[in-house]
Amino acid sequence: MDRWQTDVLVVGAGVAGLCAALAAAPRRVLVLCPDEPARTSSSALAQGGIAAPIGPGDSVESHVGDTLDVACHSADPEAVGRLISGAGDALEFLEASGVKFDRAGNRRSLHLEAGHRFARVAHVAGDRSGEAIVAALWSCVSAAPHVEVRIGWRAVELIAASGVGVVGARVIDGRGHPAVIHARETVLATGGIGRLYRHTTNGEYATGDGLAMALALGARTAALEFVQFHPTALRVDADPLPLLTEALRGAGARLITARGTLVMAGHHVLGDLAPRDVVARAVWEHAQAGEEVLLDATAVFASDKARAFPGAHRTALFYGIDPAVAPLPVTAAAHYHMGGVVVDASGRTSIPGLWACGEVAYTGLHGANRLASNSLLEAVVCGQAVGTAIAVAKFKSRPAAAAPKVEALAAVGMDARWARLRDRMWHAMGPVRDAATLGTALAATLTELEELRPEDVLLHHRFTLVAAMIGAAARREESRGAHWRSDFPLRDPSRDGPRAVYSRRPTPTERRSGVA
Numbered sequence: 450m451d452r453w454q455t456d457v458l459v460v461g462a463g464v465a466g467l468c469a470a471l472a473a474a475p476r477r478v479l480v481l482c483p484d485e486p487a488r489t490s491s492s493a494l495a496q497g498g499i500a501a502p503i504g505p506g507d508s509v510e511s512h513v514g515d516t517l518d519v520a521c522h523s524a525d526p527e528a529v530g531r532l533i534s535g536a537g538d539a540l541e542f543l544e545a546s547g548v549k550f551d552r553a554g555n556r557r558s559l560h561l562e563a564g565h566r567f568a569r570v571a572h573v574a575g576d577r578s579g580e581a582i583v584a585a586l587w588s589c590v591s592a593a594p595h596v597e598v599r600i601g602w603r604a605v606e607l608i609a610a611s612g613v614g615v616v617g618a619r620v621i622d623g624r625g626h627p628a629v630i631h632a633r634e635t636v637l638a639t640g641g642i643g644r645l646y647r648h649t650t651n652g653e654y655a656t657g658d659g660l661a662m663a664l665a666l667g668a669r670t671a672a673l674e675f676v677q678f679h680p681t682a683l684r685v686d687a688d689p690l691p692l693l694t695e696a697l698r699g700a701g702a703r704l705i706t707a708r709g710t711l712v713m714a715g716h717h718v719l720g721d722l723a724p725r726d727v728v729a730r731a732v733w734e735h736a737q738a739g740e741e742v743l744l745d746a747t748a749v750f751a752s753d754k755a756r757a758f759p760g761a762h763r764t765a766l767f768y769g770i771d772p773a774v775a776p777l778p779v780t781a782a783a784h785y786h787m788g789g790v791v792v793d794a795s796g797r798t799s800i801p802g803l804w805a806c807g808e809v810a811y812t813g814l815h816g817a818n819r820l821a822s823n824s825l826l827e828a829v830v831c832g833q834a835v836g837t838a839i840a841v842a843k844f845k846s847r848p849a850a851a852a853p854k855v856e857a858l859a860a861v862g863m864d865a866r867w868a869r870l871r872d873r874m875w876h877a878m879g880p881v882r883d884a885a886t887l888g889t890a891l892a893a894t895l896t897e898l899e900e901l902r903p904e905d906v907l908l909h910h911r912f913t914l915v916a917a918m919i920g921a922a923a924r925r926e927e928s929r930g931a932h933w934r935s936d937f938p939l940r941d942p943s944r945d946g947p948r949a950v951y952s953r954r955p956t957p958t959e960r961r962s963g964v965a
């Protein structure tokens with residue numbers, strides 16, 4: 450078995466991982482990326498852009514206020530203040546890295562999105578912001594002498610030494626062989642968990658590997674039950690599902706049923722422009738009742754407004770629908786995970802030698818709900834914070850990595866258990882949840898978990914993570930932000946505050962009843 454050595458191992462090559470790698474100079478950094486860069490990350494899929502309070506009349510305080518409002522009394526005001534204060538510098542850094550923000554005259558053009566009181570979302574190349582940002586960061590990383598990228602490599606397990614902490618990771622190399630990378634510091638930048646759901650906007654690698662690996666070591670986690678659903682993914686035979694931006698509804702598109710009734714009528718005063726979680730719930734409930742939900746954007750695409758949505762237009766035509774003529778079939782879809790591995794301001798986890806940044810981390814910025822376009826910002830600011838802290842940290846001597854437990858690794862691929870797990874998450878952990886469904890789903894997950902073979906390491910991660918997420922949702926007997934319980938439809942004010950989203954350990958009674 451091959452063994453490698455580096456100062457810093459960065460697992461994941463989205464915006465967070467790339468920013469961390471660049472900032473860690475002069476440390477030697479090894480970045481793992483499981484596939485071709487443009488195909489592997491949510492970062493590359495981001496359409497809207499990156500939020501920053503830099504427009505006329507806007508302020509850090511206003512952006513902080515909007516973030517806290519959307520987070521439903523659960524975000525950490527200190528962390529929110531710190532991250533938003535870094536937004537201006539983050540944009541400067543991206544520009545210095547070659548990102549060309551769209552401009553109106555000599556200013557960056559800024560767009561209004563749901564939940565923001567000011568136009569503050571900066572775009573690149575219209576609705577291809579993520580792709581352009583990732584491409585620019587890749588050029589920088591490719592030119593950086595301290596960074597080496599291993600494409601086609603995937604981490605499967607963290608290696609920890611007793612009393613020392615994390616000392617590297619067990620990986621599958623580009624030829625599909627197991628290998629060990631010994632590192633003084635290990636950074637998780639593995640993104641989100643959307644792929645655990647049947648319907649998602651997230652790409653193939655958003656399977657929560659990093660979060661599961663951290664959970665396996667007992668790292669502190671928070672907000673695991675909080676998953677943001679996007680209300681309008683195009684319902685076609687594709688995985689991931691293409692996203693139809695909220696801006697379409699902003700431009701006049703309406704959600705309707707196949708019978709022509711308005712989906713959002715009676716749900717919220719803002720109708721189709723209600724908060725994302727409210728719209729996602731309405732779409733989900735109609736679908737559960739057997740009604741087809743469509744986004745009627747014919748008026749938008751038959752007018753001049755169509756010019757603002759070239760990506761959506763192309764996508765619809767690709768799937769054989771002319772959006773100027775026919776409404777688009779939509780579904781809610783898992784989109785963003787607010788929960789993650791708890792980190793401090795520098796990205797340190799509760800385990801020595803282990804750091805996290807980006808969607809896999811819980812910084813306190815999002816609480817129970819994410820404000821649109823705050824996540825790319827978090828990925829840049831926290832990625833840089835991790836890299837900078839590692840660059841100046843005094844390296845501890847860490848022992849050589851222990852031999853990995855299992856040589857062989859079963860591929861997950863089309864495994865029927867994996868398909869069942871994704872269906873189960875969709876039905877039990879979707880936009881509307883209840884105790885009975887969660888209990889049944891948890892029991893089935895725990896039973897199948899026990900039946901896994903030692904070589905099913907990747908499946909084991911996913912089953913364990915799903916069990917932890919369902920357990921957290923079952924224990925949260927209230928509705929808050931993206932977590933909606935039909936049997937507990939009100940927010941429990943006694944659970945307000947940033948620490949109330951920290952995952953608590955199950956009580957003995959909960960453990961006995963399976964809610965563990």
Ligand SMILES: Cc1cc2nc3c(=O)[nH]c(=O)nc-3n(C[C@H](O)[C@H](O)[C@H](O)COP(=O)(O)OP(=O)(O)OC[C@H]3O[C@@H](n4cnc5c(N)ncnc54)[C@H](O)[C@@H]3O)c2cc1C
Binds near residue numbers: 605641
């Ligand atoms: C369709 C879509 C549109 C979005 N639009 C916006 C937007 O407009 N604005 C905004 O702020 N946010 C948006 N988001 C959310 C945002 O893109 C993500 O939250 C953010 O990019 C996360 O960055 P990241 O670096 O943490 O993770 P990612 O960009 O997902 O990168 C994770 C990396 O880790 C790799 N990885 C995973 N597992 C392993 C493993 N085991 N070993 C090695 N590598 C691994 C992945 O392949 C990938 O390279 C959008 C998300 C989606 C899906």
